[in-house]
Amino acid sequence: MNAPLNPRLRVRFAKHGKVRFTSHRDVARVWERALRRVAMPVAYSEGFSPRPRLSFGLALPTGCASVGEYLDIELDRVRAGEVELDDELCRRLDAALPAGIDVQGVAPIERGGPSLQEAVVACTWEIAVAGTGSEPSDLPDEQARAWVAGVLAAGELPLERERKGKRVTDDVRPLVHALDMLAEAEAEGGTSVPGVGGSVRLRAVLGTRPRALRPSELLEAGNLVAAGDAHPPLRARAVCRMHQWIEAEAEEPGTSPDDEFDRNQLIMQGDRWTGWQERGLTEPLPLPATAAVSAALVGTRA
Amino acid sequence: MSSLWPELEQFLGEVQKPARYIGCEDGMLIPDHRPDKAAWLLVYPDTYEVGLPNQGLQILYEILNERPDAVAERSYAPWTDLAAVLRREGLPLFSLDTHRAAGDFDVLAFNLSAELVYTNLLECLDLAGVPLHAADRGADDPLVLVGGHCAYNPEPIADFVDAAVLGDGEEVVSEINELVAAWKRAGRIDRPGLLADLAGIEGVYVPGLYEATWHDDGTLASVAPNHPAAPAEVPKRTVADLADWPYPRQQLVPLTEVVHDRLNVEVFRGCTRGCRFCQAGMITRPVRERPAEQVRTMVADGLRRTGYDEVALTSLSTADFSGIEEVVADTVSDDACGQVSVSLPSLRVDAFTVGIAGQIQRARRTGLTFAPEAGTWRMRQVINKLIREEDLYGAVESAFSNGWRRVKLYFLTGLPTETDEDTLGIVELAKNCVEIGRRHHKGASVTVSVGGFVPKPFTPFQWFGQNTEAELRRKVGLLRDAARKARGVQLKWHDPRASVVEGLLSRGDRRLGAVVEDVWRNGGVFQEWSEHFDLDLWLSALERAGLTLEDLVYRHRREDEALPWDHLSAGLHKDFLWQDWRDALAEVGLEDCRWTPCYDCGACTGYGIEHVVASAVPPAGGSQGTGQELATGGEVPVKLLVGAGGREAGS
Structure with missing residues (x-):
């Protein structure tokens, strides 16, 4: 017999500044402590070593920033009603979290729905790149543009990596859903990788199935096919995850029937990123506007 | 005095566990550096994971930062990968709180809990750009202090430290700070005068004011003062009542895993x-x-x-x-x-x-x-x-x-x-x-x-x-x-x-100063870590020193x-x-x-102090708890407290 399902909350948060050097596991522990500090009635696992029932999205590589991280919290069924979903909750959570981990929104989600790890199909990344030299100006725009064109034109992108202790070679070209160089105006005025001035920026949408392609791996594989005498190898100066994408029908925040919460309690909800609507994708917890994302990053470089 | 973070962050992606160099702990204090405040860098010369939980360092960190005439930041020994990057890039040892260069501080105070970290003391001084030998330091150099249990015999590192502090640090740290702040306000000119004044503080040992002599057979003859300010015997410091010192008030909560987390x-x-x-x-x-x-x-x-x-x-x-x-x-x-x-x-x-x-x-x-x-x-x-x-x-x-x-x-x-x-x-x-x-x-x-x-x-x-x-x-x-x-x-x-x-x-x-230095010069750092410990370095250094x-x-x-x-x-x-x-x-x-x-x-x-014990009777237990009838152990009732919540947790 199945136990009754626990109510769930989804939190969207940013990770930037000095704390981007913490690991995925570090961030999990930081959240566990923060939730205890705000007395969130988190459900615990059974057994001799009870653990809080929290689940995170795809691990963010250590050192990368993000404006689209997620955490799903299972609440204790009996005490879930104590939770007031309001701005005050976000404020208290922010106060309990270190500078650089900023709560962007909290919303109830369907009980027993798929986990973030299962649901996310792609991520959008911004990558500030440089050439082999130490100065950003060592990489002219046209070289980066040629690199991008070379990667997109490649029929295959072989990448050697470790899987279950063995070295395997995967063709990761199918995982590069989109790749372009950000226009000057877009990079300066809109969303941008925090903290790196003067760099050429790439935007990449990278798939996660069957195995997620990381930005560093994109550069490694791309350097093999697209770098040469004319196109020097690129290295990342800074990386920021901008979005994580799930299939729209798979999960819709706030729409599931739930006796603990109703749709009106949703704190933040916004438009999907328009480019992805026709492909049937949405964010696990969309924000009202991209402007809010970059605002969250202004002046936060520690 | 500015932050090295913009330079450091470009290289932290290259090293293992970069989170140990970012600071940002809950409980971290952001100090307001000013010319009239003595600036202390409290250094634990082992990894962040080992050093962060150290209570002694955290206690001094709070006490100093509460003072109007002091600021304190923290640093830990960078692992070998970061040390190599720092040397390659020409960057110094830095504080974690505001990522300032170690050389910008007035005092580098090392917590020495274990002898095997002595070579890391030299590594930190070298990365800080501070002359290793106390005798070579001048007006531009910070004061180098050590404390902790190893300070009870600091002779093997006497060449490298300006002063060693014996015993509980809660009170003596403020007495030292007053002298250092005055020295700073006066332009940090009279270093010998400062050292002589420090020697006058109970619990502070200034090795440079003492001379060691040996007999012909190689055994020690004595370590005796060669300066009028140096006492013949330096006693330890003891705080009489722990109730006066409820520190740390805000224990640091690290963002990454440490021992005793x-x-x-x-x-x-x-x-x-x-x-x-x-x-x-x-x-x-x-x-x-x-x-x-x-x-x-x-x-x-x-x-x-x-x-x-x-x-x-x-x-x-x-x-x-x-x-x-x-x-x-x-x-x-x-x-x-x-x-x-x-x-x-x-x-x-x-x-x-x-x-x-x-x-x-x-x-x-x-x-x-x-x-x-x-x-x-x-x-x-x-x-x-x-x-x-x-x-x-x-x-x-x-x-x-x-x-x-x-x-x-x-x-x-x-x-x-x-x-x-x-x-x-x-x-x-x-x-x-x-x-x-x-x-x-x-x-x-x-x-x-x-x-x-x-x-x-x-x-x-x-x-x-x-x-x-x-x-x-x-x-x-x-x-x-x-x-x-x-x-x-x-x-x-x-x-x-x-x-x-x-x-x-x-x-x-x-x-042994020459031996410690020799081992460090031959790459012997993190000697308390089995992957770095190398007995041969020590044996050959001993041989060279005779x-x-x-x-x-x-x-x-x-x-x-x-x-x-x-x-x-x-x-x-x-x-x-x-x-x-x-x-x-x-x-x-x-x-x-x-x-x-x-x-x-x-x-x-x-x-003139006493035990502060609330109970007039020894705790219940076996012979070890009684202090009575040592040969066989006393008759003490043993009460088991099991069952008070014993199995509830799984529910």
Whole structure:
């Protein structure tokens, strides 16, 4: 017999500044402590070593920033009603979290729905790149543009990596859903990788199935096919995850029937990123506007 | 004075575990640097994971930052990968709080908890751009201080430090700061004058104002003042009452995993059980308990503030704390803190202790650790660790019958007068413990952890010639053979080679400065890490310096011989220690003076202070807890506290 399902909350948060050097596991522990500090009635696992029932999205590589991280919290069924979903909750959570981990929104989600790890199909990344030299100006725009064109034109992108202790070679070209160089105006005025001035920026949408392609791996594989005498190898100066994408029908925040919460309690909800609507994708917890994302990053470089 | 972060962050992606260099802990203070404030960089010369939890450093960090004339930041030894990057990029050692260059501070204060970090002290100074030798430092260089337990014999690093501070730091740090702040306001011109003034502070030893001389046979003649400001003997500092110092008030909560990653509340300082091998117990006398009410407040406030679900009540023997049962009961039943587990490091060996442990380890009942330290009653009388076999078996019986599956036992080998029978007694004890365990669980096991004994200054064993590496190896071999035949006994041992170097540094004299420097120059850093430890570096450095392990480590020292720390004082009379050494050889135990008349070791009388103990009667327990009828142990009722929440956690 199945136990009754626990109510769930989804939190969207940013990770930037000095704390981007913490690991995925570090961030999990930081959240566990923060939730205890705000007395969130988190459900615990059974057994001799009870653990809080929290689940995170795809691990963010250590050192990368993000404006689209997620955490799903299972609440204790009996005490879930104590939770007031309001701005005050976000404020208290922010106060309990270190500078650089900023709560962007909290919303109830369907009980027993798929986990973030299962649901996310792609991520959008911004990558500030440089050439082999130490100065950003060592990489002219046209070289980066040629690199991008070379990667997109490649029929295959072989990448050697470790899987279950063995070295395997995967063709990761199918995982590069989109790749372009950000226009000057877009990079300066809109969303941008925090903290790196003067760099050429790439935007990449990278798939996660069957195995997620990381930005560093994109550069490694791309350097093999697209770098040469004319196109020097690129290295990342800074990386920021901008979005994580799930299939729209798979999960819709706030729409599931739930006796603990109703749709009106949703704190933040916004438009999907328009480019992805026709492909049937949405964010696990969309924000009202991209402007809010970059605002969250202004002046936060520690 | 500006932040190096913009440069550093470009390279942190290249190194392992970059989170240990970012700071950002909850509880971190952002200091306001000003010309009229002395700027301290408190350095723990080991990794962040080991150094961050250090309570001594955190206490000084808060006390200094509360002062209007001081600021304090922290730094830890960068791992070898980052050190290489810093050198490659021409960047210095930096603070974690605001990522300032170490050379921008007025004081570099090192916490020395273990001798094997001495080469890391040099590594940090070099990365900071500070001349290694105190004699070479000038007006532009910061003052280099050391404190912590190793400061009781700082002779091996005397060349590198401007001053060493003995004992509790809570009060003396402010006295030092006043002099440093005045020196800074005056333009940091008169460095010799500052050092002479520092030597006038009780508890501060300025090695440069003393001269060491040796006899023709290579033994030490004396370390004596060569400056009018230097006292003939430097006494340690002791705070009379822990209640005046409820620090740290805001324990640092790191963002990345560290050792002892939990709330730590010190319940008392000092220990008078009198274990003769234990330097910490000897040098931190007398016992000063924190009032139980203050402990409760620090625990409750700390848990709420930090979000930790574990609190350690720390001391050298926490089951001896007068209010232990009540404090533990209050903590585990405080719902506001959520599901909290309490850990008691340094458990006493008796059933009473297991009872308390049963009350607190609600969820994780995986392993319980005891430290009988020696395998036979004779040997335990020599070291004054007066645990009878019945005490240990009673404790083990309680542990296994209350759900624990694994018991860990700590032992020392290479103790004075130790015979092979004593050594093998370790495995005999463990075998009997397994047998007790198997009555309760088929899979019951006992892990035996053996360390080679290193004699330390200011203990009755300071005259004892340490066992050679070969002898320690032989003893480990005996144990290994015996343990192999013993079902359910797992043996672990500490590397005897590391014990040799620890012994060299703990009782060495000034001639070792050249050795420490030589080892560092040949790449010997992080010597307390097995992947970096290299005995050959030490042996070849000793050879170049014309010194031998035989003279410095393995030889018994004579009663009339000068010891390198004779001009320093931990409060203990040297004749008391000598008498205790004779008693040890005669296998005579000594009572715990908390509950018996004073035998005048010197720790209280010399300072006009007393034990601060709330309970007039010894805690319940086995013979170890009573201080009575030492030969056999007293009749003390043992009350088990199991069942108080024993199995609730899984629900």
